[in-house]
Amino acid sequence: MGINYQRAGQFEETRFEKIHNVVFNSSKDGSIMVAYEIADLIREKQSKNENCVLGLATGSSPIKVYEELVRIHKEEDLSFSNVITFNLDEYYPMDKENIQSYHYFMHEHLFNHIDILPENINIPNGKIKAEDVYQYCLDYELKIKEAGGLDFQLLGIGRTGHIGFNEPGSHYNSGTRIITLDHITRVDAAPAFLGIENVPRKAITMGIATVRAAKRIVLLGWGEHKASILKGTIEGVISSEVPATYLQQHDNTTFVLDTEAASELTRNKTPWLVGSPKWTEELKNKAIVWLCEITKKTILSLTDKDYNDHGMSGLLAQEGSAYDLNISMFNKLQHTITGWPGGKPNADDTNRPERANPAKKRVIIFSPHPDDDVISMGGTFDRLVEQGHDVHVAYQTSGNIAVSDKEALKFAEIANTLGANDTKKILNDIQNKKENTVDTKDVRKLKGLIRRGESYAATRYIGLKDENVHFLDLPFYETGTIKKNKLSETDIEVMCNIIKEIQPHQIYAAGDLADPHGTHKVCLDALFEALKRLKNEPSMKDCWVWLYRGAWHEWDIHEIEMAVPMSPDQVLKKRHAIFYHQSQKDGVMFQGEDSREFWMRAEERNRGTAQKYNALGLADYAAMEAFVRYHF
Ligand code: F6R
Numbered sequence: 001m002g003i004n005y006q007r008a009g010q011f012e013e014t015r016f017e018k019i020h021n022v023v024f025n026s027s028k029d030g031s032i033m034v035a036y037e038i039a040d041l042i043r044e045k046q047s048k049n050e051n052c053v054l055g056l057a058t059g060s061s062p063i064k065v066y067e068e069l070v071r072i073h074k075e076e077d078l079s080f081s082n083v084i085t086f087n088l089d090e091y092y093p094m095d096k097e098n099i100q101s102y103h104y105f106m107h108e109h110l111f112n113h114i115d116i117l118p119e120n121i122n123i124p125n126g127k128i129k130a131e132d133v134y135q136y137c138l139d140y141e142l143k144i145k146e147a148g149g150l151d152f153q154l155l156g157i158g159r160t161g162h163i164g165f166n167e168p169g170s171h172y173n174s175g176t177r178i179i180t181l182d183h184i185t186r187v188d189a190a191p192a193f194l195g196i197e198n199v200p201r202k203a204i205t206m207g208i209a210t211v212r213a214a215k216r217i218v219l220l221g222w223g224e225h226k227a228s229i230l231k232g233t234i235e236g237v238i239s240s241e242v243p244a245t246y247l248q249q250h251d252n253t254t255f256v257l258d259t260e261a262a263s264e265l266t267r268n269k270t271p272w273l274v275g276s277p278k279w280t281e282e283l284k285n286k287a288i289v290w291l292c293e294i295t296k297k298t299i300l301s302l303t304d305k306d307y308n309d310h311g312m313s314g315l316l317a318q319e320g321s322a323y324d325l326n327i328s329m330f331n332k333l334q335h336t337i338t339g340w341p342g343g344k345p346n347a348d349d350t351n352r353p354e355r356a357n358p359a360k361k362r363v364i365i366f367s368p369h370p371d372d373d374v375i376s377m378g379g380t381f382d383r384l385v386e387q388g389h390d391v392h393v394a395y396q397t398s399g400n401i402a403v404s405d406k407e408a409l410k411f412a413e414i415a416n417t418l419g420a421n422d423t424k425k426i427l428n429d430i431q432n433k434k435e436n437t438v439d440t441k442d443v444r445k446l447k448g449l450i451r452r453g454e455s456y457a458a459t460r461y462i463g464l465k466d467e468n469v470h471f472l473d474l475p476f477y478e479t480g481t482i483k484k485n486k487l488s489e490t491d492i493e494v495m496c497n498i499i500k501e502i503q504p505h506q507i508y509a510a511g512d513l514a515d516p517h518g519t520h521k522v523c524l525d526a527l528f529e530a531l532k533r534l535k536n537e538p539s540m541k542d543c544w545v546w547l548y549r550g551a552w553h554e555w556d557i558h559e560i561e562m563a564v565p566m567s568p569d570q571v572l573k574k575r576h577a578i579f580y581h582q583s584q585k586d587g588v589m590f591q592g593e594d595s596r597e598f599w600m601r602a603e604e605r606n607r608g609t610a611q612k613y614n615a616l617g618l619a620d621y622a623a624m625e626a627f628v629r630y631h632f
Pocket of ligand 1: 056057058059060061062088089154155157158159162163164429
């Protein structure tokens with residue numbers, strides 16, 4: 001089975017799991033492992049004078065594997081001269097030159113940087129005439145067989161459970177063919193194509209049987225957004241509804257996952273159902289919340305029998321009785337609730353999430369895009385201002401790419417009518433923009449200004465002075481496309497400077513790792529790096545960091561360390577603050593599969609958190625915003 005993953009990653013199969021899988025702390029570590037397995041295979045074949053036939057995937061999952069293979073080629077003399085590749089799929093119709101084509105992707109990420117012979121590269125042709133597609137697919141299959149069959153197949157997995165583009169409904173014995181893409185797959189591809197209407201409806205893909213015939217299969221799964229489909233694939237029943245489950249019947253398949261992607265597996269999600277876990281404080285809290293959900297009981301009404309019946313007898317034995325366990329969990333949750341997110345002056349703060357002193361705190365709310373502040377913590381923001389703290393908002397990116405051309409046109413036309421400078425050119429740029437092209441600098445500037453204007457409107461509504469609003473325009477974001485640059489020294493410096501300038505007692509930041517196009521994660525990385533560098537500054541000794549989550553997810557109840565309740569009036573006020581971000585209303589550009597507007601998602605989520613607290617037996621609030629403390 002190639003490389004010994006057991007030594008490198010965490011591997012521990014359970015009775016629930018039907019596919020061999022290894023979990024790494026990061027996608028980078030996992031990718032390096034996989035790249036070395038491929039490199040070793042290529043070398044082994046070379047030593048026998050044989051070709052090495054690789055089946056390759058595109059998408060975000062394999063990018064780091066390709067990066068590492070290029071590095072091994074350059075620094076460790078790995079030659080690809082004996083390698084023949086077959087790519088899994090290509091959109092249809094699709095020009096090779098189109099930057100969204102898989103042809104372009106493969107050359108950009110791998111082929112242009114290694115010594116593979118061009119004639120050994122096979123990628124389905126997205127331009128084949130409709131009447132020739134059938135024969136073309138048969139020939140593709142034949143070519144794989146003639147090359148000796150796939151020695152190794154690299155896969156990613158789609159949220160529909162597709163491998164290649166074998167969408168739900170695909171047959172176990174399917175071969176290379178043309179298919180219609182599932183709606184979810186098109187939604188996922190929409191940001192890259194700048195809108196779902198630009199995503200092709202069809203693709204040519206290798207079939208399930210083509211993939212199954214590979215001698216070795218490795219599937220890569222990274223990130224929280226893949227966790228649920230990976231659980232279904234690894235633990236579920238084999239069905240055409242989740243085509244990746246067919247891999248359960250392949251005897252040399254390994255799934256290589258990161259911790260987030262593996263988080264829904266039974267052994268991680270509810271380890272007490274798998275064996276006798278070590279009962280850490282965190283696991284204990286998680287298990288009790290879960291037990292309440294399963295039994296539909298409040299914390300204080302759980303019995304010894306409830307614990308015993310649900311795999312938690314070890315915990316019960318360790319802690320004494322349900323009574324003790326219940327009381328301590330109830331108190332713990334009760335202490336997370338506070339209407340004083342900046343601390344309550346002159347109050348005993350032993351059991352409060354925040355310190356009482358200093359009574360007036362300097363606060364920075366970092367907001368990745370110009371609107372996450374009010375969407376994710378509008379109620380808490382409002383309270384902090386109302387309770388007299390010196391609150392600053394720092395918008396990390398300009399958010400310009402999320403303003404539609406139609407929205408920008410409105411403003412350009414008004415400016416033009418007023419006769420403002422430069423607007424003729426901007427107007428012209430928008431009106432003559434070709435599909436799938438990047439905005440000019442001037443248009444991006446206008447779009448950024450629109451978001452600034454909206455942000456001022458919202459922060460003024462909450463009662464903030466304009467001088468407390470900072471637009472950082474981090475450079476990593478300014479590519480004009482969905483693909484951003486890597487963080488640079490300048491990004492980190494900008495973050496360090498604002499923290500040094502304000503010397504905050506509290507920092508709020510988006511700890512939202514499920515952002516579909518990753519900007520939140522990069523913004524968080526920038527903050528963490530800045531904190532690392534500033535750690536020893538005397539002013540930082542007094543600084544506490546609270547993480548909120550963005551529009552997509554909420555913290556699990558057992559993770560929450562501060563829950564700020566909101567009254568019905570505050571819920572309305574938050575809604576109005578979000579409304580000021582008008583360019584992000586009514587069908588935003590990067591909607592994802594959730595068609596609700598941001599204010600609706602925020603309200604439903606905040607109501608949901610309050611209801612969960614209530615279901616556990618705590619007070620009944622209209623809504624709650626939740627935070628987790630980050631210790632740096
Ligand atoms: C790509 C392919 C797809 C992707 C899958 C996951 O060639 O066939 O099955 O592997 O859609 O995509 P990412 O990796 O972008 O999440």
